[in-house]
Every structure is written in C-alpha cells, then in structure tokens.
C-alpha cells in the first residue's frame with residue numbers, strides 16, 4: 001500500500017545530490033549551497049528581522065523556519081543551512097552574551113579561570129526545545145531538500161568566550177592556550193561537549209548532515225592546532241559519526257592545516273578560496289571536499305564569476321565527492337541575483 005509521505009521524503013533526502021556527494025557516490029549534478037546563505041543579503045530576510053534581535057529570532061521556530069527556507073526558495077540550492085548561530089547554545093545555557101549588529105558575538109564576562117569554566121553548565125535537550133521544534137518543522141517543510149545542522153568548533157567558540165568578542169589576533173585565547181594548559185583543556189572539553197550535545201539535538205530532530213565551523217582555526221600553527229585543538233574537534237566529529245550523518249569540517253585560512261582537519265574525522269573537508277581546490281583535494285587525500293569560489297567573485301562581471309566557477313567544478317572532479325560552495329560565507333552586500341545565476345550555472349554545467 002501507500003508508504004507515508006514522510007518516508008518518501010526521507011528516501012528522497014537520502015538520495016539527494018548533496019548527500020550522495022557527501023558520501024562520495026555518483027551524482028546527477030554537483031550539489032551547491034552557500035555558507036551564510038540564510039540572512040545577510042536577502043531583502044526578505046532583512047524585512048522579517050526588523051525589530052527582532054538576532055538571538056531572539058533564533059529562538060522563534062516560525063522565524064527560524066521561514067529564514068532557513070528563504071534561500072532555498074530563491075536560489076534552488078541543494079541544501080538548507082539551519083538558521084542559528086555558533087554562540088546560540090551558550091546563550092541557551094545561560095552565558096551572558098549578545099550578538100551586536102555589525103560587530104558579532106559579545107560576551108559579558110570573558111572566561112579566564114578554571115572557576116569560570118566550571119560555571120558554564122552542560123547543554124541538555126531541555127535547554128533548546130525551540131531547536132527541536134524548528135528542525136522538526138523545517139524537515140517537514142523542506143521535503144526532499146536536506147537540512148544541514150551546525151555548531152561552532154571548540155577553538156572558534158573558545159575565542160569568543162575568552163576574548164569577550166570578535167578578535168583578529170585571538171591573542172588572549174592563544175595566551176590562555178600557551179600559559180594555562182589546565183584551564184585550556186577544561187574549556188575545550190566543555191565546549192566540545194556543548195557542541196556535541198547541540199549537534200545531537202539537531203540530528204535527532206531530523207538534520208541530515210552537520211557542519212562544524214572552526215572559522216578561526218587558521219590563526220594557529222600546525223603544531224598548536226594538532227596538539228591543542230584537533231583532539232577536541234575529533235571528539236565532536238567522532239560522537240556525531242555515531243549518528244550516521246555526514247560531517248563537514250570547515251575553517252578559514254586553513255591551507256596549512258587542511259590535512260589535519262581531514263584527520264579530525266570529517267567526511268567532507270571545506271576548503272577556503274585561498275587554496276586551489278586541486279591542492280585542497282590533494283591535502284585531504286581521499287576525502288570529499290566542499291568549496292571554494294572566492295566570495296568576492298560575485299562582485300565581478302557574471303561571465304567572469306561563471307568562468308571561475310567552471311574552474312572550481314573541473315578541479316572538483318578529482319575528489320571522490322564535491323559539494324560546490326563559496327570559500328567562506330556570503331558577503332552581506334552580495335547581489336542575490338548573482339547567487340541565483342551561480343546556482344543555475346553550477347547545476348547546468350555539471351549535469352551528467
């Protein structure tokens with residue numbers, strides 16, 4: 001007899017170009033989505049966010065659902081990224097922080113001591129019922145389009161907690177790492193547990209892949225990344241591996257540590273635009289890759305952007321699986337029409 005529609009949708013998600021590529025299986029076309037596709041440059045996003053703070057909007061399932069769907073409708077991308085933020089789980093467990101428009105996350109009492117770390121609670125599903133509700137609703141609305149859940153990796157989240165806000169040098173964070181190994185280990189262990197629990201909630205509610213954002217890991221030397229950061233990201237990715245969903249691991253300026261990021265256990269490694277995709281593929285040896293068009297190419301003439309996209313697509317064929325993306329997030333002043341042209345072009349040029 002008739003299978004319930006939810007089963008059909010779940011089968012279609014499992015068989016989507018995005019998840020096939022993440023598993024290294026043959027695809028009908030190269031799947032494409034854009035980091036930070038939700039929010040930022042879309043006029044419909046700016047309208048719906050009027051008068052609602054960033055963190056409040058992340059806690060309202062109707063807003064989260066609508067904002068997550070907006071780029072899927074407009075661009076026809078192959079995956080949705082859950083609308084939230086890497087500091088949202090911290091807010092949910094009671095850390096005093098805010099996302100200041102045009103600045104980023106600001107933490108009221110930066111973490112410096114073992115007592116500061118001990119005061120941060122662990123995250124349980126009861127802290128984030130709105131996440132479960134938002135993901136459940138979204139999976140219903142998305143039909144055959146997969147939903148990517150995400151969390152911040154321990155180093156990148158630690159940087160906000162220790163600096164108290166955005167930072168270029170991450171000097172206080174690295175000073176803690178160099179000078180207070182016990183505090184560092186406790187903090188990284190705590191954040192790894194929080195990120196793992198936060199991702200597990202998203203996967204339990206129906207997210208069909210996850211991305212671990214270690215945006216600022218490129219600030220580290222290879223040796224420091226390997227000794228002081230990699231083990232904690234490995235713990236997060238290992239725990240999520242037990243759920244069976246593909247895991248993407250991404251950071252910015254990570255050319256020198258890309259092989260190590262692959263060793264953390266991800267199925268897919270995100271490559272930023274500074275590294276040629278061919279080099280990125282060689283460095284992560286045998287893994288699937290995601291990337292890596294320079295996000296400023298949307299400001300170039302369309303034909304130049306598409307020519308560069310063709311080069312990325314051609315290079316991607318050397319990997320067992322390639323998910324097309326920008327090399328970092330959508331720049332806020334991006335013209336959405338350029339992203340629409342780019343999405344259509346990737347689909348057409350890669351159709352097999």
Ligand code: CP3
Nearest residue numbers: 036037038039054083084085086101102103104213215329
């Ligand atoms: O596609 C999406 O944008 C999905 C949702 C998403 C947000 N943040 C929403 C957001 C995702 C995936 C993130 C991840 C995130 N947040 C990262 C990793 C990704 C990356 O870009 O490397 C980082 C480092 C953060 C921390 C953070 N939050 C920053 C640096 C900022 C930008 C500050 C600014 O205003 O430019 C934020 C705020 C934020 N997160 C906004 C959005 C839509 C803007 C807030 C607003 O509109 O008021």
